[in-house]
Amino acid sequence: MPRTILITGAGSGLGEGTAIGLAKKGHTVIATAESWPQVTALRDRAAAEGIPNLSVTKLNLLDPYDIAAAAKLDFDVLVSNAGIGEAGPIAEIPIPILKHNFEVNVFALLDLTQRVVRRWVKNKVKGKVVFTSSILGVVSPGMLASYSATKHALQAIAEAMQDELKEFGIQVQTINPGPFFTGFNERMVEAAYRWLDDDVNFTTRASYKAQTNALLDKPEMRLNPEDMIGKMVELIPKTTGPFRNIFPKDTADWAMAAGKAIWDRTI
Template sequence: MTRKILITGAGSGLGEGAAIGLARKGHTVIATAESWPQVTALRDRVTAQRLQNVTVTKLNMLDEYDLAHAARLDFDVLVNNAGIAEDGPLAEIPITLVKRNFEVNVFSCLDLSQRVIRRWVDAGVKGKVVFISSIVALVSPAMIGTYCATKHALQAMAESMQEELKEFGIQIQTINPGPFFTGFNERGVEAAYRWLDDDINFTSRASYKAQTDALLDKPEMRLDPKDMIEKMVELIPERTGPFRTIFPEETASWATAAELAMIDRTI
């Protein structure tokens, strides 16, 4: 059975790949992108691939009018994929950046979900909300704590919401990608250099670079995004399946080991 699917943050990376992959499977896709230049570029890519079942529209998650417009569109699967990363030491990152990261990744995501769910409940639509979470919803490496915190919050919301919406026949699912090499993680790390200052901060830029390089600069942290896109295309339309999918298996093992290690961690 084909579905009508809206994907946020489809201007690049996993969101774009999933939108195109789902369309190729015959689903009707509304692919949203943050800015008009992204919309234009994505429309050109869709046209070049002759995908007649994809509509591309603008959705800046911090724009009230964009949110209202998106919530009125006709779809029965909402994929909350849009997100940003503000990295850097939590003890020093400017609070304004922490707030912005939560506004995009958590509050605006919940805002859109509430609007869509309310419309579904009123219309008797048994829809599905998919939260594209992350492995860092379960582990919290140093220097990327702000982003991790937003994904922990998203995971908690999804778990609670799943129980709340069962009586209305609305499904909730999370997909937790591992460290796929789309450039997103690297951009989040680089973002901290615009405020991290050796004359002001006690965390040096050299220390930050050493710790983030140790985290990201290895093959297992640069996985092929095509594999994750295939998994998303498989999971998103389904009406049965796991509530949470950590992918790939090696990343799931990392999360399990980290949870066990946390039990024995000492101060």
């Protein structure tokens, strides 16, 4: 059954591919992007590929006017996909940077979701909220805790929200991508070098590079994003399915093993 879907963070990466994929499947898609250049680029792509059921508008989650305008649009599926990543040692990361990561990935996202859900309840719309979380919403490797903490918070919000909205017929689901090679993880790691200083921090830049390379610089941490896009296109419109969706299976197995290891961890 065709649905009307608003997806945030569609200016690049998984969001862009998913917006295009959903529209090609016959759904009406409102793709939102953070900046006007991204909006123009996606509009041009939709026109070039002949996708009339894909509209594109600007949505910067930190712009109150963008949020207010987006919340008034008519759709029955909200895909909260936009987010930013900050990395670095959590024992040293500047607090303003950590706060900004939470502002975008948690507070602004929740602001939009609350506005949409409030309207759905009032109008008796049996909608669906899909949160793009991450494998880092269930595990927290060293040097990635800032981003991981925002996704852990998002998991908690989604779990509680699912319980709270059942009586109104509104569904809630999370999609937890593994390490797909969109460039997001690499940019997140690189961002720490703008503040990490060997004259100030006890974590050296060399140590940080060695630890992040050990985590990310391997083929299994650079998966083909087209596989994840296909999975998101499959999951988002459905009215049945798992609440949490960690993909691919190897990543889900890693998460389960990591969770067990935490129970057995000692100090």
